[in-house]
Amino acid sequence: MGRLLTAGLKTRLYIVGVAVMFAGSAAYAHHSYGATYDTSREVKLEGKILQFSYRNPHSFVTLQAPDQEGVQQRWAVEWSGTAQLATAGVNRESLKVGDQVVIVGRPSRVPGEFRALMVTLKRPLDGFSWGSRAGEAVD
Amino acid sequence: MKTLVLFTAAMLLSTPTFAQPARPATPPDISGEWRLENDEEAGALGASGQPPLGDYLGIPFNDAGRMRADTSAESIWGTPEYQCRPHSAPHQWRGLGGARILKEQDPLTREVSVYHIQFMRSLDRPVFMDGRPHPPAWAPHSWTGFSTGEWSGNTLKITTTHLKDGYLKRGGPQTSDLYTMTEYLTRHDDILTIVSVVDDPIYQDEPFVQSTTYVYDPTATVNMETCNASAFAENGGSDRHWVPHFLPGQNTALTEWLKKEDWIPQEPTRGGVKTLYPEYRSALAAPATASTLRVPSSKSTVAIDKAIADQSPRDGEVHALPVQGNIQMLVVDGTNVTVSLGNDGVLIVNTGSAAMTDKVIAAVKELGKTVIAPATANKCAGANCPGAWGWASPYFSAVTSSPAPPRPLRYIINTSAATDHVAGNEKIAASGFFPRGGGFGGATAGVGSRASIIAHENVLNRVSAPAGKIPAMPTPAWPTDTFFDEFHKLPEYFNGEAVIVYGAPAANTDGDSFVYFRHSEVIAAGNLFSTVSYPVIDLEKGGNIQGVIDGLNHILDLAVAEYRGQGGTWIVPSRGRLSDTADVASYRNMLTMIRDRIRDSIKKGMTLAQVKAARPTMDFDGRYGSTTGPWTTDMFVEAVYKSLQEKK
Numbered sequence: 072m073g074r075l076l077t078a079g080l081k082t083r084l085y086i087v088g089v090a091v092m093f094a095g096s097a098a099y100a101h102h103s104y105g106a107t108y109d110t111s112r113e114v115k116l117e118g119k120i121l122q123f124s125y126r127n128p129h130s131f132v133t134l135q136a137p138d139q140e141g142v143q144q145r146w147a148v149e150w151s152g153t154a155q156l157a158t159a160g161v162n163r164e165s166l167k168v169g170d171q172v173v174i175v176g177r178p179s180r181v182p183g184e185f186r187a188l189m190v191t192l193k194r195p196l197d198g199f200s201w202g203s204r205a206g207e208a209v210d
Numbered sequence: 211m212k213t214l215v216l217f218t219a220a221m222l223l224s225t226p227t228f229a230q231p232a233r234p235a236t237p238p239d240i241s242g243e244w245r246l247e248n249d250e251e252a253g254a255l256g257a258s259g260q261p262p263l264g265d266y267l268g269i270p271f272n273d274a275g276r277m278r279a280d281t282s283a284e285s286i287w288g289t290p291e292y293q294c295r296p297h298s299a300p301h302q303w304r305g306l307g308g309a310r311i312l313k314e315q316d317p318l319t320r321e322v323s324v325y326h327i328q329f330m331r332s333l334d335r336p337v338f339m340d341g342r343p344h345p346p347a348w349a350p351h352s353w354t355g356f357s358t359g360e361w362s363g364n365t366l367k368i369t370t371t372h373l374k375d376g377y378l379k380r381g382g383p384q385t386s387d388l389y390t391m392t393e394y395l396t397r398h399d400d401i402l403t404i405v406s407v408v409d410d411p412i413y414q415d416e417p418f419v420q421s422t423t424y425v426y427d428p429t430a431t432v433n434m435e436t437c438n439a440s441a442f443a444e445n446g447g448s449d450r451h452w453v454p455h456f457l458p459g460q461n462t463a464l465t466e467w468l469k470k471e472d473w474i475p476q477e478p479t480r481g482g483v484k485t486l487y488p489e490y491r492s493a494l495a496a497p498a499t500a501s502t503l504r505v506p507s508s509k510s511t512v513a514i515d516k517a518i519a520d521q522s523p524r525d526g527e528v529h530a531l532p533v534q535g536n537i538q539m540l541v542v543d544g545t546n547v548t549v550s551l552g553n554d555g556v557l558i559v560n561t562g563s564a565a566m567t568d569k570v571i572a573a574v575k576e577l578g579k580t581v582i583a584p585a586t587a588n589k590c591a592g593a594n595c596p597g598a599w600g601w602a603s604p605y606f607s608a609v610t611s612s613p614a615p616p617r618p619l620r621y622i623i624n625t626s627a628a629t630d631h632v633a634g635n636e637k638i639a640a641s642g643f644f645p646r647g648g649g650f651g652g653a654t655a656g657v658g659s660r661a662s663i664i665a666h667e668n669v670l671n672r673v674s675a676p677a678g679k680i681p682a683m684p685t686p687a688w689p690t691d692t693f694f695d696e697f698h699k700l701p702e703y704f705n706g707e708a709v710i711v712y713g714a715p716a717a718n719t720d721g722d723s724f725v726y727f728r729h730s731e732v733i734a735a736g737n738l739f740s741t742v743s744y745p746v747i748d749l750e751k752g753g754n755i756q757g758v759i760d761g762l763n764h765i766l767d768l769a770v771a772e773y774r775g776q777g778g779t780w781i782v783p784s785r786g787r788l789s790d791t792a793d794v795a796s797y798r799n800m801l802t803m804i805r806d807r808i809r810d811s812i813k814k815g816m817t818l819a820q821v822k823a824a825r826p827t828m829d830f831d832g833r834y835g836s837t838t839g840p841w842t843t844d845m846f847v848e849a850v851y852k853s854l855q856e857k858k
Contacts, residue, residue, distance in 0.1 A: 106381030131442075179446075181454040
């Protein structure tokens, strides 16, 4: 069967599979994503990783990046749990403290809170990325 | 006529066939794996696969409940104290992952003594079937509460009390910590129906009733959601004490979902008892609104005043509650006294009212007996028995000697100069003994004949007076050892552990402190924390709302939960039930929310009268407020307002 699939179809199936997986991961959140984050908006954060906490129920990337006023802040960007990330090829070594990354996330609903839900992550240095393909975004 | 008789006879004969099946003589077996197919997580009404914000449909909210839900932020899960908490009890049956019910049996009768109910995001929830009573009101609350069950026919009725504050659904609707839950579990073949009745007198006008259906599925398994969150705050920024919340009227997300679901009128989404009844249809069809409707309603069975008062009863008695390690909590006629018991003797934190001193002394002596090693049968005879200091026949010593006296009271710590903390000092200190002075064999009269009294320097300033002036308290009641800086450590272990008194600058007054028993993992919080009232803040004596919040944050920095945001370091409040980190966090959260609301009002130029009229504490008043007595809600709001004004 696998031999009958074209490379393009395989890729599309993979993308759909990943999309389904992450759609599922949102439902496993112990808190409500929709209530925590404004899922209609996105915020782009460019900065340096201060901490990568690969854990359950959700992983977090702590990032030093400017807020809308240009003031450097510690942003907590929520990511999937370890099982979901591991399936997507992300492990505890994937990100290092000091890495420069570009993150697109859904901002917190609470004014003054420097928190976001991961939509995409890119590391320009080596092209490492997560969630950048169509349908991969969580939530 | 014959036909009629025959017909009637036939009907009567056939009656058993048509009658309801007899209820089983033995209750059905409800143990096993149960699958839930209509969980609430997917969010029937959309909104990112989660229950939408502002959806209070079907919830009999009162105004306080609505305000509490509107101003709550889901980001509260990101605070260190809440990151690993399980779902609240009302949501568990409707959460993802199914349920597992195990049974524990009495080994002699093989009757079920305890059911254990487990969900993916729960702790083990025992339901005691052995007829034991519920704990006293001053016992701690937990996420799953304390449950007892009894069968009525084929329905298991579960009654749950001692629940922590939580939520009815994810993403908004909150509960107080005074709610009780009654569940009815009925098994019909492979279907298990659960009807839950959540009775929250603080936030609801009548009990909130839901039903959920499970299907028996022996192939199902209940996963365990692991949580290895660290203590860092998930909410970003650099303030680890950040408390996310919305100011009243500023949560703009509450009607977002109605843009998509525009067929739903907004009024019923705000909840309220009148929107639950069929009569409400007329309000939908006509210009009338819910406010003009008259509907039946069933009132809460929880009497608020009693439920709160029972946590700290003023009954003229002393009630002892074992806490952890060396520590006992004494509930003394409306205030708490913390007691450390061990081989070094007794240490008590605060002394209660003057009227209760004899009973406190008697209770401490009684508890003191428990740390004396009981006489045991002699296992050695002869002069070479170990431990014999010069032979005196261990046999005779064991059988003829009377028990050693209780260990002496050696320390009193006053966490403030409040009357119910110091009033018993004189008499209780006199019942103790602190081995000081003398030295080199020369006894000094009077020195060491009383327990040592430790307090912040400003407690001494408050109860004493210079020579020639009349002090607030007689000299023997004054602290004998004071400190003026961040903390005071007892110079050596007491009962095998470090005891540290931390100052809480400018909190309730300028002399407050709390006490940390470092090995027992217990903190006596003093007036910083109460489960029965807002904190008393005496501005004239140097108090300030920010100092109280800072003190609570300090306690939270020291305290660690045992597991899933529960237990671990126990916190003894000045008044009320024994608590843990989550309870202190809840109290801190409330005070932070109130502080921010009043600060925002001040920024807007509102006067004190205007702030009071706006009721910035409305959602907490039912739980902690008062319109009478020595500390009213009005006084509290004024103290917060003036605290923040002074900080300008």
